[in-house]
Amino acid sequence: MARGREQKNLDPANMTEPVNVLIVGVGGQGVIMVSKVLAQICQDLGYQVKQSEVHGMAKRGGVVFSHVRFGNNVWSPTIPMGKADVLIALEWAEGLRWMGYLRPDTGIFIADTKRIVPPFACRSRILGADIGYSKNTPDDVKEKVAEAFALDATEMATKAGNERAANTLLLGALSTTLPFPNQAWKDVIAKMVPPKTIEVNLAVFEQGQQWITASRKGQPVEGGAFVPLVQPEINRNRTQFSITEAWCKGCDICVKMCPERCLVLNKDQVAELAEPEKCTGCHICEWLCPDFAISLTPMPQEANA
Amino acid sequence: MSSKAEQASPTAIKTGVTHQMTGNEAIARGAWEAGVKVAAAYPGTPSTEIMENLGRYPIGDVKAQWSTNEKVALDVAIGGSFAGVRSMSMMKHVGLNVASDALMSQSYIGAHGGLVLIVCDDPGIHSSQNEQDSRLFAKFAQVPVLEPSDAQEALDFTKAAFDISERFDTPVIVRSTTRISHTRSAVLVSERLVPKDLGFRSEVSKNVMVPGHARVRHPMVIARLERLAEELETSDLNRLEMGSSKVGVITASMSYVYVKENLPEISLLKLGLAFPLPKKLIQDFCAKHDRVIVVEELEPVIENDIKSWGLKVEGKEYFPRVGELSPEQVRIGFEKAGILEPEENAAGPQFEPLIRPPVLCAGCPHAMSYTAIRSLDVRVAGDIGCYTLAVGDPLTAIDTTVAMGSSIANATGMYLAGCEEKPIVATIGDSTFIHSGIPPLIDAVYNQANITVILLDNHITAMTGGQDNPGTGKTLRGEQTHSVNFEEMIRACGVSWIERVDSYDAGSMLHTMREAIAYRGVSVLIADRPCVLDPVKIKGPTMSVDKKDCNACQGCMNLGCPALLWSDEWFEGRHIVKIDPTACIGCSVCAQFCPTGAIQPTVDLARKSEKAKVCGAC
Numbered sequence: 035m036a037r038g039r040e041q042k043n044l045d046p047a048n049m050t051e052p053v054n055v056l057i058v059g060v061g062g063q064g065v066i067m068v069s070k071v072l073a074q075i076c077q078d079l080g081y082q083v084k085q086s087e088v089h090g091m092a093k094r095g096g097v098v099f100s101h102v103r104f105g106n107n108v109w110s111p112t113i114p115m116g117k118a119d120v121l122i123a124l125e126w127a128e129g130l131r132w133m134g135y136l137r138p139d140t141g142i143f144i145a146d147t148k149r150i151v152p153p154f155a156c157r158s159r160i161l162g163a164d165i166g167y168s169k170n171t172p173d174d175v176k177e178k179v180a181e182a183f184a185l186d187a188t189e190m191a192t193k194a195g196n197e198r199a200a201n202t203l204l205l206g207a208l209s210t211t212l213p214f215p216n217q218a219w220k221d222v223i224a225k226m227v228p229p230k231t232i233e234v235n236l237a238v239f240e241q242g243q244q245w246i247t248a249s250r251k252g253q254p255v256e257g258g259a260f261v262p263l264v265q266p267e268i269n270r271n272r273t274q275f276s277i278t279e280a281w282c283k284g285c286d287i288c289v290k291m292c293p294e295r296c297l298v299l300n301k302d303q304v305a306e307l308a309e310p311e312k313c314t315g316c317h318i319c320e321w322l323c324p325d326f327a328i329s330l331t332p333m334p335q336e337a338n339a
Numbered sequence: 340m341s342s343k344a345e346q347a348s349p350t351a352i353k354t355g356v357t358h359q360m361t362g363n364e365a366i367a368r369g370a371w372e373a374g375v376k377v378a379a380a381y382p383g384t385p386s387t388e389i390m391e392n393l394g395r396y397p398i399g400d401v402k403a404q405w406s407t408n409e410k411v412a413l414d415v416a417i418g419g420s421f422a423g424v425r426s427m428s429m430m431k432h433v434g435l436n437v438a439s440d441a442l443m444s445q446s447y448i449g450a451h452g453g454l455v456l457i458v459c460d461d462p463g464i465h466s467s468q469n470e471q472d473s474r475l476f477a478k479f480a481q482v483p484v485l486e487p488s489d490a491q492e493a494l495d496f497t498k499a500a501f502d503i504s505e506r507f508d509t510p511v512i513v514r515s516t517t518r519i520s521h522t523r524s525a526v527l528v529s530e531r532l533v534p535k536d537l538g539f540r541s542e543v544s545k546n547v548m549v550p551g552h553a554r555v556r557h558p559m560v561i562a563r564l565e566r567l568a569e570e571l572e573t574s575d576l577n578r579l580e581m582g583s584s585k586v587g588v589i590t591a592s593m594s595y596v597y598v599k600e601n602l603p604e605i606s607l608l609k610l611g612l613a614f615p616l617p618k619k620l621i622q623d624f625c626a627k628h629d630r631v632i633v634v635e636e637l638e639p640v641i642e643n644d645i646k647s648w649g650l651k652v653e654g655k656e657y658f659p660r661v662g663e664l665s666p667e668q669v670r671i672g673f674e675k676a677g678i679l680e681p682e683e684n685a686a687g688p689q690f691e692p693l694i695r696p697p698v699l700c701a702g703c704p705h706a707m708s709y710t711a712i713r714s715l716d717v718r719v720a721g722d723i724g725c726y727t728l729a730v731g732d733p734l735t736a737i738d739t740t741v742a743m744g745s746s747i748a749n750a751t752g753m754y755l756a757g758c759e760e761k762p763i764v765a766t767i768g769d770s771t772f773i774h775s776g777i778p779p780l781i782d783a784v785y786n787q788a789n790i791t792v793i794l795l796d797n798h799i800t801a802m803t804g805g806q807d808n809p810g811t812g813k814t815l816r817g818e819q820t821h822s823v824n825f826e827e828m829i830r831a832c833g834v835s836w837i838e839r840v841d842s843y844d845a846g847s848m849l850h851t852m853r854e855a856i857a858y859r860g861v862s863v864l865i866a867d868r869p870c871v872l873d874p875v876k877i878k879g880p881t882m883s884v885d886k887k888d889c890n891a892c893q894g895c896m897n898l899g900c901p902a903l904l905w906s907d908e909w910f911e912g913r914h915i916v917k918i919d920p921t922a923c924i925g926c927s928v929c930a931q932f933c934p935t936g937a938i939q940p941t942v943d944l945a946r947k948s949e950k951a952k953v954c955g956a957c
Contacts (some may be wrong), residue, residue, distance in 0.1 A: 086522040088465045096697035110600040111522040114666035116685035127693040135686035152695045156905045178688035234575035264907040290714050293894040316892035
């Protein structure tokens, strides 16, 4: 399978170009920590190493990425497009986002199947709206890269006793792609994690290693299941908004409480459905109207209406 | 795995060996090694960590402080320089706009104790409002600007900057970029060497900029630059890497490593200073090559200067003038220039990327403030801070954002225009208000504007990662100090309508905001709740959704809270909501909005009884 670049043994000592590892995820997951451990090991082993990240928005649930490049000589701290040897993703959709950075012929993809759904994905209010999250599965990825591993690292780490150790489990997975001695990894991890969590971190590190090794041998592995997203319910019901104008005193409650913000007070201070296409028929206005002026009547809609 | 508490004192690390450091850590180290004694800054991405790191060095070595804004910070550093010690001020690129007033005159005055400005540009606008090139400011102020290209140079150039400052009697700018500041690489560290305190030197004709003195100083500034350019011809800040005579590249800063990444063998002149340029060195270099190409990020500062001498160089026709450069951008540039063969599309597989904009945190008090603002149908002049994120869906509650402290005066102008029918509201954070919101508030009162100011007081400078400010009552080093009383200060500005409301109290918030808007004149509403991340991460008992009560109205989703998500279940074709317990901090705002009462505190009976066993206090 390895074409051009020797794939399963990325030994910087034998390479003119640096080894490139891209670590990605969402703010708060520990992306920077993973790259710090890797960078430290490389430095301890005498390689030149550069680690670059942009984290201005990281704390606010934004995208976080860290480029780690190491070898005998490293110039750019960022990995050129299509030159990453390994892509480590702490979150599923983030792994897909950065796929373009992987070497098309030899790149190794290792991703946690954990989904962190952004509020933006739950935005569409159309009846039967689909969640705006990536629908791609590990099988889609496996077709397109040299080697792909999708494991539920977060679940495995939770079972081992610390959800936050998921990133160390992925470090274990990463370690199988690099020729560094096991002890070097463990020493650095033990040095960098809080003392109370050393044991669990070292345990999940080994678990990550074993997972990749077993998976490469084609052995059955736990934590490899991928739960597909639930598809939207088909619902063609629409509701008809009507108001008894004489009863409306313009108190504004329905206007303020409408989740779709599709009601307004008209010039006569009477509530009016200004944007009927936005109404989802949630009944809030009907329930909250102190004067029983609003009623919503369900009416079935044609399939293609 | 999460990071341990930050390491021991940075002075404890071994000298004479290399350590992995970010550019910002290296700048702080360089300043400390150079013997800096006074340092002041206002936080701003990507420069913030320089001061945070400097604040970890012994207080006996360096007086380091957060100042109220960048001009104040620079003035503090100038004071240190007057008094004869090495002094510095650090800021992001737009911070230099604020500090520039002092810089322009200080350029005439010069530097007694070494005076260095660290300015971090943000090419690519990762976390800023523009991508101005600070090297132009250096030219404008007629002061030298050093451009490191990695963390080692960040340290070395910072030290060199102090030497240049004292030798040539000038303020010196060291220009970093987001990429340099936030990239970690090996840095060789050494001991601290403190020059002798020079003491204050009374020299009125040099230190007091009245017209008569300034007229004398201006030609001296120009002469100083000429002398500097000449002497730096042979400086080791510039580096020649000679190769074939066909093509030569002149570059600096981060562009240097991108050039080396693509063309490791090319003939190259790496400049240490973008201004003033070593004219003879460049003339010689151009004479030795058939073609010379200038590679630089953002503006063609170096390129235009060289062209102005009548030399033929190429540059911006191949490399973009906007955005951050990258190895592939530089590669494409060299392909356009015909120096590299076009590479086939080398990228890996592409998948449709998920849209994941940064959002206000779960439980962020600003979310409630902006939900109230949004429901009142007002015109909103925004400001700089986390709360700028309320511009996006679903809050969509900001109409304008210009620069630090702009909101209040922008609102005054909208009022003066006389044609805006909606009530006019300015929203500004506590730190931004102290930075530059006070003069416009006085202006609004003085000129009798009819506006409402909502002071979003989250008791911290949040956007940059939680720095203390005069409102928090703590210094950079965590010592207790006076904290600004906002009510007293605002009242002293002449505002008579002031109310403080708990941001988590949805009812009071809406109600008080309506009153504030109804008031004729300047009203100030202080929305009061600490940031959920800093100084302490807040995590209370969580809320959860009772699925059988949720009618999926989506009312709570309008808060844009990242803890509120769609569950796998449906009601009448709409998603039933769920709450992510790991993200929820229990602020209860969503529960206050839920019309069916489906959102309730999570009752964990097992945990309750366990607690009861442990607690014997009552």
